[in-house]
Amino acid sequence: MTTSLFDQLRDADPARGLAGYGDAYLSASAHSISSRSVEDHGTSPDRARRGVPRSLLLVAPVAAAAAALLVIAPALTKAPSASADAVTMLTQAAQHLTAVDPTAKPGQWWEVRTTGFSLGIIDTASTDPGAQVAILESRNRTAYLSADGSQPSYFADGPASLVRQLAGEPVTSAELASWLDGSTEGWTTDLAPNDTPGTWQSPNPAFLAQLPRDASALRQRLYDDSAGGGNSTDGEAFVYVADILRSGVVPADLRSALYRVLATIPGVEITSRAATVGTASGIAFGRYESHNGTRTELVIDPANGDLVGERDVATQSHDGISAGTVTGQTVVTRTLVDAVPPTVVNDAQVLDCNVATDGTVFCIR
């Protein structure tokens, strides 16, 4: 192959040669939108559309539903904390957290198993215009993380399979084969966790150790680090908490502090008192995020503070899926092991990674 994949894809870009908008149109459109009064910021969609030029008004039939949902977020941010019962139960979970972290010996690894399922919407328009099917597909990953962060991690992703179909005409095996990743893939990198800056999404031992255990300080750190992301400040803070808990390596004292912080995030509420994730159940704490019709919930056993798992629930009917349907589920378990299985090591491809000056990690094959 003489031409790189990148170049071939670039040549096939449908937007190549696109004329685009002229500067005058862009400026006029910007002025039309920004000339709305300050009071319109976060108010009703009808008022928000005042003064929008004709081409923008054409978006109204579609935008109305989205805008009506989007305006809920500012209202939630006015609340001083999570709902009262959520505060009570999260505080109880934090106080009753009885788990004791196993003490890792030198050279040991955390074997972190992440299992569950997620939603897939398949457009079958090629055979039936406008038709869609909704399926739940399995997820299965085993990660090996050196307990002291000194060795590169290993990951093994198992094949995806159909859990069940939620909506649409029954899918064929050929359609499933084209959608689901049926392969098992293993990979590692040439950087150990300690060689990279830890993050809420990829925490290393040093990052976990330096996060405050005091709830107020931890909350401040959480909001500082998550600022600017997501569709709402509080929503992103909730996502960051879910991210780090999902890593499976959060020590018990930090988990307790995170529960206390969750109790201070506006919009967090108890969404179910008997939510089952995998084989266990607990209280589900969720936060309605208006932009995508899905609510992520953390399921916690208040009796002992165990994180049972995480699940996604549809907050509105869409694509044939009824509101209230569980559309995603994640259970994370961890155990200490003495070594990474040889098959995992041998099957892993090694990514060549580097840390940029701004802390970003870049990897190539």
Add this chain to the structure above:
Amino acid sequence: MSEDAGRDSDWFEALFLECGNKVLAYATRRCPGDADDIVAEVFATAWKYRSNVPAEPLPWLYRTAAHQIQHSHRSRSRRAALASRSAQMDEPGRDPTDIADGVIAQVDRETAVARVMADLSPRDREVLRLWAWEQLSTDEIAYVLVISSTAARVRLHRAKRRAEALLQQDPTPARLPLALRSAVEEIQ
């Protein structure tokens, strides 16, 4: 409002001028018939939530566009009456149907890349688009797809490997008309 300090109409105009056509290209690649609507809604959202727009705005705008495409698609599938909506668009100086649909049709039917893209999974296709067409870094791809950076790296790596393997194969006609038909579920 204090959180909007500096996020005034001048900032917004500069944002629109800098990124408007990039978002248009993003939307055209995925939903050519609705591209103008998507651009309008993305920037209306950016103004509405201007305090949330990060200093490097493009990934945020793409992610917002992805959400808008989902809303647009779902509304469209529920209401066939909207099918004629794009035909009403008359933004000066452009004809989205001529530019986008024509190019896509040509790409879909004739190029090896179209065959490869048709043979890839929707997820592979979308990550390749973000890499090659939007030219995002893996961290930016992760942000747009709302996945971890690690997951983005792996997904991109796999997609490139699969695409390269398919390109090495003997050319055969595209299995299905591509038409970017599944852009909606790919960006979920």
